Amino acid sequence: MVDNDLWEVRKLLDTVPGSQAEARAARGVLVYYGGCSDNRIAIGNLAWRERAEIAYAALQNRLGKGAVDTASPPPRARWALLSTDGNQRLVAVRQFGDCVVDLAPAKALRLIQSPAGSRDEAATIDALRPSLDDCLAPRQNFTVKRGDLRLILAEPLYHMLSK
Secondary structure, eight states: OTTTOHHHHHHHHTSOTTSHHHHHHHHHHHHHHHHHTTTOOOOSSOOHHHHHHHHHHHHHHHHTTSOOOOSSOOOOOOGGGOOSSOOHHHHHHHHHHHHHHHHOHHHHHHHHHSOTTSHHHHHHHHHHHHHHHHTSOTTOOOOOOHHHHHHHHHHHHHHHHHO
8 A cells, every 4th residue: 555655645644543534544545455455355444453554564665765763753743642433442552552662762663673573573572571561551461462563563653753
């Protein structure tokens, strides 16, 4: 989708999750979704995973264009704190990703850039563990697969690097 219409993808990722603006922008990218996702069909509103996969692809596209500066990232819009979808669990997941990227942008980016299943990925997750723990509410448990952690961090990183 990013290769076919980056402008539509950017327009989607500039919306608040669950908003009417997201639903309108989603129509522009859903045209490509089936052909780019093993012919899966996406209709209606985007699910969290679909939006996260689109953000991950947009982030990879951005990273493919050269070096990025995580030492002095631009101010972020705190997109994760906004939501109209009413799903508090998903809001918490977005807040978690935003928090991790805020605390450890270089390590979060290193995770995205590491090959899946590699020693570098495992080492990066270990290095991120203090930030992961700091972003959880007291006495809250959160189990996430490595691939899902990448998706959780993708949109906050995309927003941080795209401003």
